[in-house]
Every structure is written in C-alpha cells, then in structure tokens.
Amino acid sequence: MKTTGKKSSNTLVRDLVNVGIFGALYLVLSGLGASIGFIPMFIVVSTCAVSLVTSVPLFLFFSKVERPLLCCVLLCTLFGIVMTISGHGISFGLLCVIYGVLAGLCLKLFHKNFVGCLLANVMISFVPSSMMIPLWSSTEEYLAYCSSVCDKAYIAHLAELSSSYWPLIGLFGFGAAGAVVGGFIARRMMKKHFERIGLAQ
C-alpha cells in the first residue's frame, strides 16, 4: 500500500495523551527520587536516584511515541513550566526546553534504537541535575532562600558544596551514570515485561 509519509492526526492525539500521562508520572517519580536529597550527604547522588527511578517510564515513553522530537520537547517543557511556577526561575524552564530538543534529536537521529533511547535518557537526566545550578550561579540568593526552609546544618553543608565546582560536576555525572545504569535495567524490563505483553515494540 502506498503511503504519503504524513502521520495521522489520530496518532498526534495519542502522542499528546502519552506526553500528559508520562509527564505526570515523571513528575511524581522524580519528586520521590529527589526526596533522598533532604539527607545532606545524599544531595549529590540524589540525581542518580532520580535517573534510576525514571529510566523505565522514559524508555516506555520513547517506545510509545511516534513523534519523538515533539514529544520530548513537550515533556521537558511541561516539567519546566511546573518547576518555573513552583519557584525555580525562567532560566530553568529554558534549560528544560533545550534538554528536550537534544533528547528528541538523539531519538530521531538513532531511530529510537537502544543507543538513541539511552542518549535521550541521559539528556533528560540533566533536567533534575540543572535544578541546583543556582547554588553555584547565584549562591547567596539560593542559600538565603534555603535558609527559610532548612536547618543550619543543612545550609552549612550547601555552603560547603558551593565552594567548589566538583559537586556540580558530580550532580551531572551521577545523573548521567544513573541514566546509563537505569537504561540497561529498563532494556531488561522492556524485554521481560512490556514487549511480551505488547505494550512496547
């Protein structure tokens, strides 16, 4: 059968519904994963926990959408909008859009194979890592904001972290490492469960 190559608007609606569903799930799971960051010594590795927990839903999301670029951009933009409204600033929202574009491009360039999904997962893992950039870019304002929320020991630990750039590299590094490990776990789970029952290709 000859096809025009144009995707149906019905699949667009399905993709948009999937963005909404997985967006909600991503928000809930990333909140749960990031909650270990309330323990001072786990602040840097909390991004790893977020990436590990969100990898399986993201892999399922990548396998279900037909317009990877649009869907990744929308997913990250929605997350950015929610975070901007909840006080993380517009710059974080813009970063989310950039990560979404990069993730979408990775999926599009690698035709949604494992490497593409893994790279897209790594790109999206930078989203929670970027949430703490203000600790280094505008240290005093960030610490002043945190002092209204946390106790003195926690603030002192944050101030200690902000004195060097290594923790920032650690945040991104652990996030990416968690995304890679989570990606391999997700591939195993996809083969074991979702592909078997026909939820993913």
Add this chain to the structure above:
Amino acid sequence: MKLDPRTKLFLAAVANGMIFSAPLVYSLLMVVVASILLLLEGKWKFACTFFFIYLDAAFLFDLTKRMDVGTSGTIILASLFLMYRIMPACVVLYYVITTTKVNEFLACMSRMHISNKVTIPLIVMIRFFPTVFDESRAIGNAMRMRGIRLFSLRTLKNPVSFLEYRLVPLLVSITKIGDELSIAAVTRGLSAETQRTCVATIGFRWVDFVVCAYCIVVVVSFTVTCYR
C-alpha cells in the same frame, strides 16, 4: 460561584509565585483567598481541615527550626515545609482542577490561542495525578499482602526487584488507561483539524474582576516592598 477558567489560571499562577518566592504574609493572603473560594464551592470540610493543618504546620515548622536539631531535624523540617509551603499551592491547584470542567478548560485555552499540542498534555497531566496516586496505592496494598515492603530485608537485599514489583504493574496499568483515554479522545473528535465549538459559556463576570484585582494588589504590594 463560578469563576472563568482564565481567572482560575491567573489565581493559580499568582498563588504559586507568592507561596514559593514571597514572604509568609503574601503566602497567607493567597491561602485565605483559596480557602474562601473553597468555602464558596461548598467544600467547607476540606477548607477547614486544610486551614487547621496549615496553621499547625507553620507553627511546628517555626518551632523545629529554632530548636536546630541537626540532620533528623532537616527531615522533619522538610516534611513540615511540604505541608506549609507546598500544600497551599496544591490546594489552589485542587480548587482549579475540581471546579473546572475539561470542556471549559479547552474552550478557555482555545480563546487564549494556545495550541492543542500544549493544551491536551496539560489537561491529561492535571487530570492524571489522582489516577497515578490511586493506582500506586492499590498496587502498594497488593504488594504488602505479598510481603513486599519498602522497609524490609528483602528490599534491602535486592532493591531493583522492589522497583520492578512496584513500577511494572503501575506502568502497565497507566499505559492501558492512557490507551483507552486516547481512543476516547479520538472518538470525541479531538483530532479533528477544524475549529472546535463549545456549549459551555465562559466569560468574565464581576467575581472574576474581584479575584483578578485582589491578585494584582497582592503582586503590586509585594513588588513595591521588594524595591523599597
């Protein structure tokens, strides 16, 4: 009392902004308006419980912060912070979600010339949070019956299997709900490329002007205080 969905969105945006970035007084001003709106909607039980918990959490937060009890204090502070800073934002969103019908929200977004590509995921996302929590609770109960708990020796030995037991059923159930939702959306003509019509009447009334004016006054007073 029926507010226009755009007024509700404006209220939600201002309330979130004030709750997360302004001092406690401005946050309290937004909490008061959210409670009044909930009372006017007849949700007096919810509004009273929320206001009681909010005041208690604010008091305990202040008390714990002064005590300076170290790392364990941070966890308690974080929980209290969730109650007294994030809960008001959630209550405003609860008001917006429970009192706005999907067709009204779609009509309002279409009036604001916002693309369906943003509107549909946003509606699904907002409506899906309760489903995620309900499904997660049901799966949690089922797993607890089988002895699978977060704080157990079995989980400590193999955390990935715990993730698998909790996450896979949740994902399967949510994906199936999502598929049904998209089929329902397509059946209702959401994918049609023509201009949609709506039977719901939306528009600004005097109540909308009162709420908008209140929000503007709060924002202006906060801005003036900041730059003084």
